[in-house]
Amino acid sequence: MNEGTKQGQIHNSPPIMSRDIINLTDHEKFFMEKAFSFAKEALGNQEVPVGCIFVHKNEILAVGRNEVNETKSATRHAEMICIDQIVNYSKENSKNYMEIFREIDVFVTVEPCIMCAAALYNLKVRSVTFGCRNDRFGGSTVFDVAEILKPVTIVKGGYRSEEAMQLLKDFYKGQNPNAPESKVKKKKSDVDVKQDSL
């Protein structure tokens, strides 16, 4: 591959460890707080506690949280739910969704997984701000999607990361009620090992 094509990476912040705290504006902090409220709602509904909001020109256009257990579909992550809302919003307002996505700032409590990262990069969202790293599925921690898709999206993480991680730990302590028993056990030990090593 041509080295020149690595340009996309310049826009991406270097890997940030989960303990790092990034500086956010008061506006951004407010949006993250909103995302956290949806993560907590997910936890209250026996879902993996990830909350997400999509902001367009300082206006919240989509809110979502994990709905995997409710829908029995492993693709219903908070980000995917927000994407659907933007598509519907665009249709209702006769707007081109690709134009809207280009101006979307994503605030999400956990680093987007490989699936969601690929989706957000393909939609060319402007930025992604996340809380804690995703050690199990992360689209940069586990497998670097940006390295392959060379997105225009700016990604930054580490804001309130310990709090976001604690929500995940709380969930896995209570275990995922929808997984068969053996899987729950396997999952739990996975999480314990990985998260302890943070």
Add this chain to the structure above:
Amino acid sequence: MSCAKKIKLDEKILPILADDLLEDTPLVEVFVDSIKDQKTISKVVKDLNASCPIPELTHLKRIKAKEILLLIKNNLEKQQVHEYLKSNGFNVSLLCNQIRIVSVAKIAPKTKTQHAKVNQLWPCNFHSDKYIEKLSTNTLFDHSEILEHQLYMKVAIEVARYSKQNKIAHFSKGVVIVDPKIKSIVALGYSVTHENPCKHAPMIAIDNVAKTQNGGAWNNYEQLTTTKLNLCGIHPKLYTLLQEKFPQITFGASRFKGKSIKEPSDGPYLCTGYCVYSTHEPCIMCAMALVHSRVKRVFYGVKTNNGGLGTLCKVHTVKDLNHHYEVFTKLCQDECESLKDV
């Protein structure tokens, strides 16, 4: 004869393997020496294993004829090696002090082919994994199994054609999800990306599987409740069409038994154990959605420019993920290729 057979199989189906099964075993440089007296070999090995064990290279034998593997090459000079062994309490007078540096297998080889190569460099233990061997030599499926996979792919091709001809989709891409345990088609999907940029055929099919488990997030079909198997994952119009075209195929999912915290069930969980037949290579988003869904195998006909299962990367072989599925390509390749022109 057997060679000709294999070439034919490669044309029909080809596994997309992890790089560590395809590439040569990585090598590492080590210091070796010769043993003065053949009779002392077992004593030298015993003493050296006690004083200078090499936990990283347990897959290697310590001895090659009269040569002995001393240690992994570090920043010592050749003439300093005996000094080092002595300081560890090893009796160096048994060796010739003709230190050489050779390359050996850094990790245990995974396939017979890999083993044959590194075993020439230095004797290497090898535990053949029958399943991996079948995968890496592309002998996993017999003729009748290939025919069965082709049949399901032909259904996926039909789904793709249907979606295009009925102007449901701009692109003809089709996906079929099969429960191999009951040999039945559980769900279908075709891309509806003009409606929603994430509604790729595999994403739709996954959502349709969810419907057979009383879930699902996208459009619902009318439920046919009279059948023994659950048909919620299959568009009714397509069901009628496919039933006519493929009378030998069973449709529907095992009935889902409700799950609650107190009452674990043995019913289906996401796409666990299911096989996916996709006319086109899934993109990274879809490939990861299939990991999340815990599918067993993915078969696809043709590669795509944004493919995540062989073209841009191999999502199914990412080491740190908690689930991995197998991937096979080239199934009905020509017919899938021709879908472009429909």
